[in-house]
Amino acid sequence: MKKRAWLFALALAVGSTGVGCGARQQRQLEQLGVISAVGYDQAEHENITGTVVIPNFTDTGKEKIDVLTGTGGSSKELRFALSRMSERKLVSGQIRVVLYGDKLAREGIMPYSDTLFRDVEIGSQIYLAVVDGRAVDFFAKRYPDKPSVDIYLYRMLRKEMEQNTLPRSNLHHFLHDVYDHGSDPVLPYLRLGKEDIIIDGVAVFKDDVMVGRLDPEETRYLAYLGGGNSMGEVDVTLQEKTRSGEPAHAVVMYMKVKRKLDISQVQGHPKIVMHYEIDGAVTEYSGDSNLEEEPNIKKIELAIQKKMETSMKHLLHTLQHDYGSDPLGLIELYRSKGYVTKLDNKTGEDLYKKAELDVKVKMNILQTGMIH
Incomplete structure (x- = not known):
């Protein structure tokens, strides 16, 4: 009996100590403002506007978010300004997403990205994105039937990257592309919808400066050019007519992409x-031809090939001549073949401008049974 009583008293004492520790930890957490998302915008007089999202649990257990916005000449000044607005100590270990206003992105975002990387509390897997307009507007807006904006953005970007409709673009990838000089970065480009956020292609960078934007269709072709698989689709108009006299069309999706590069040197270029x-698989077809017959399938394959070759060549021309950006790392691949012994920024830019780039596509339609 005495032994059981002693064990019960010991368990009660340990339990009471645990409750006390838990209460203290809870109070400590309540004194912290754990930042979950950050935004940077260009402000007047060479200043920047910084916005942070801080989850805040109410007494009823419901989560709301606090959005703080301040202005300063540097990330350090911003931190001080934002800290003075909160009764809690701001910590950055749980940042999921960082947004950059497009005006700031066109001036260069390295000062703010590098600061994040050097913060030992922040992991390198956080997602970066450029927004149409100001980042602060994305955090200030409310989204009915959506989780808090930090979780909403994180889940949306992660899903698109897992499905290969967006290039992988976390902090680690961005800094690697900027410092390594093997390829130029791209980041998701977001715009505000009526009650949601829309991924509207990607922002194209030369080093850390945004130099242009690709729309969603061009972004899908960029994924194909990179040799990755995508859940995208290609809609092509065919030579044949429907019963109503309209041009027939076909949609091919669920694509698997294999890439092979032939790299050579011609007159030093x-x-x-x-x-x-x-x-791929045909998922929609508005014509009357029997797709069980090989010649009819061949017509669709040739139409898809022509459209994809044309679209991919046009995208390469835009990246090469309009933006001077090499997100595919083509010149680094050229160097790796031994054609260049040393590749600095200027040499790489000159080679990229003069490079002869071409695309050849072979389309294989493997399924036609999903048509509806």
């Missing part, structure tokens, strides 16, 4: 021919 073998 790079020549890169990009060969793609793409497997």
